[in-house]
Amino acid sequence: MLRHAGLRLGCVAALCGIAVVGAHATTPPDAATIERQWVAANRPYDGARKAILAQTQKIAWQGPMDPDWQSLTGYRTPEWYRDAKFGIFIHWGVYSVPAYKGEWYPRHMYERTGENSDRYQHQIATYGPMPKVGYKDLIPLFKAEHFDPNAWATLFREAGARYVVPVAEHHDGFAMYDSKLSDWTAVKMGPHRDVIGELAKAIRAQGMKLGLSSHRAEHDWFYEYGRTFDSDVNDPRYAALYGPAHPSESAKGEDGQDVDWTFVSDAYLDDWLARSSEIVQDYHPDLMYFDWWVGQPRFRGALAEFAAFYYNQAAARGQSPVLYYKFNNMRPGTGTLNIERGQAPDIRAQPWQTETSVSPDSWGYAEGDTYKSPDELVQLLADVVSKNGNLLLNIGPKADGTIPPEAQHILLAIGQWLGANGEAIYGTRPWQRFGEGPTQVVAGTMQDTKTKPYTAEDFRFTTKDGRLYAIEMEWPATHRALIHSVAPTMKVKAVTLLATGKPVTFKQQPDGLHLDLPTQPPGVHAYAYRIEFEKPIASSTKEDAAPTS
Template sequence: MSLISFLLCTQVDTNAQQNVHPQSTAYEWPKDVDVKKKLDQWQDQKFGMIIHWGLYAVPGMIESWALCSEDWIDRDSTISYDEFKKWYWGLKKDFNPVNFNPDQWAKVGKAAGMRYLVFTTKHHDGFNMFDTKQTDFKISDGPFKNNPKADVAKYVFDAFRKEGFMIGAYYSKPDWHSEYYWWPKYATADRNNNYDIRKYPWRWNQYKQFTYNQIGELMNNYGAIDILWLDGGWVRPRETVNDEVLSWGARIPEWSQDIDIPRIATMARKAQPGLLIVDRTVHGPYENYQTPEQRIPEKKLDHPWESCMTLANNWGYVPNDQFKTPAKVIQSLIEVVAKGGSLLLGVGPKPDGTLPEEAVQRLEVIGKWMDKNGAAIYNTRTTDNYKDGNTYFTASKSGGVRYALVCLKENQALPQVVEWSGNVPQKGSKMTLLQTGESVKWKQENGKVTVSIPSKLLQEKNTYPAWAFSFKAAE
């Protein structure tokens, strides 16, 4: 099968997969004091980076999903499924990221204004980006094994930790390479395990122990971890399947794919006190914050959540991908934060271990805006009146300062005045334009606030995705 023909097939598939996790509504607040403290700390960060990097970077295709036989997956019909699986898993011998430089990744992320990391230690294909002892299907057992940084996750975590990031480990609960999940005795029809767990409990218990052991390695051997981000929400107790899961359109087996998250959580939090566990879409005590994918909820939510969205069209590296503009990302971040969430932005490194230049350039522009306006984003919480037209509002964590973030259309000529209703400043108080740090004139009539933009700013040729204003709000 030619690489070009396969890429043409999988480009469409990525878009089909982007909305697999619509927003949840059920939420259970944690009771553990350390977890509550960590959750509050995480809610201060607001902007994070998720990195998908694995075998799929080598041909530059959709991450893992081409291995899965479901209706939305399309593969070259001239090659058998077994041959395709052999080809895909054989990419292990070609994955040699000789230019891997996690320090550069971390510096780019910090310069962009990001403050927490989620790194894919293993995606659904089962290829491990850490030096697990449970399998040889890992980056440290291929052509990269003699590199000083062969234990990739360790060096990624170290680099981002050094830049002050909170550290998250993404881990896929399903593992399509494990014979305890996809048993070679049977065909691999879809994303689920391919044998009846009720008939073969020993095999599933082996898989549960395999998962426990791998997460134990991550929790005990890789320094301080703040977040365990568990993907693959179909691997769950069957009684927890809800309308959200059913909306994915995937088959629901008659048996329960329960891997005993309570046991895993107890072990993980013994090693990492206060660890946030994000068992995506499995509502309850181990979904410490929720993760709508590739979308922003329609309204403000009062429990912790993040929108995980891609900087380009794909989670991993795909050649000639289409990247979002910095303005689009900044305005999405503003909307997310005003609605009570955080933005986790996806970036996929190239197979040689470097970040795509298009990603670096866009993150640099985002960072310049964040340098000036970050006070309206970080350490903020929601307001009752969080939006008026194209203006969003946030409040400092202490509640003493209010922020108005006015989103502008791309390449829009700078208006002489901006207006909003609600969130009125205290009478006679000072209002500051964060972009320049200078005071601006404002007036209030009948509940509408009108702000005059400084003339020297209007004379600039720069365009701005948003203006942020700080003030003390009238109660």
């Protein structure tokens, strides 16, 4: 099948020739032993997996798309998504129990030395020694006793979100949905609830679109540190939870780029594709999100097959879906680009998204965490939308199912701003330029805390219905604003301050559009002006250009 294209022969040096001692390994077992244990642990699900894969392959070849990258360039980001602009991401799972430095705790709690060894020390001190106690023993503590999906959905709607993307499964391998391919799920353990099913119903009842994310690709190596000593990761009884836990390796290719040499078996690719397809078959998400590791060469065939399946099944139901990708994980034009904790330097020809969290440090809930201000997040939203993008903002609920008050405050503040200024955001398109002013963002992945503070000279522009919207990032101390990009030849008919709905006195001069503003700022965060012209303006011609990388 396509997903087996590019099979790498042999094994990674670190995986070969290492012996297993007793029930637990003091050094990593060899690749063959790891695979045997993992395959055996998943044997009870063989029938269900085969059925799902058969249906996936059938649908992947029946519809507008075929499972090859050239055919998949027929994808277009749907208009509803381009209009939505703002969504909520949710990282919630067993890792919320320790609430210690984020959602990668289950990996680093097995890291005995190095910069992350504090997680190991915390685990031992709080929950007990290994191998007796491990990540599996945190699952009963994940009770979600105060989880109220309707309250969550109401909050997200009040925040102004138009779509919501809960994590269906993170790298830890614990499914937050009802799966036929695993017993390690929130339905069968922990909360004993179909978290994703309940959220799906509540989110859609509020008129928002449902997205789901799967981070299972990274599960192939996520628990690798547990292989290096006597831990429960090496106990075959728990192989279905801990996964292969292959040691990860990388090297430099001929072009100088990082090449990942971590072992990925055919069995794992089949399992990844089946689990991804099961989520789609059972919950019909409008958006689907994968993390970065699906870009590895061994995943390319499986990813193309999934994309064709996802697009074709959505088309059969009349859905217009969104499939995210990061970096160059998919061929340009076959999905919607997602930049993690980063921004674009200019208007992108195709719609895109930035994802970031209310915390500068973590995605999952962490005690004592720090939070970003509503000011910087509203400014981020304005910048991203001006460049043809959407913002997906993450929160991390507590293990009991409550959303931290700091996160609630941020969401409600953004919602209040959108309630007054949303006309400049929802349904807009880029103008001929994204903005003006001295402050430039630091573009690229993982750069979200490096941009300098905005000034009153910084504006971001959007358009809709022949109007221009200028969003001023700070309130000017002089109570006067100057927009250089509105030239005298652009005959302005009226200017309105959206937050008050009142007209703004203006003058057009050779250096631009001058505004006389109220002495007190109307609200907080950023300030949007509707500018109407005698002759309606057009949006950027870039937005309909051919797909680019």
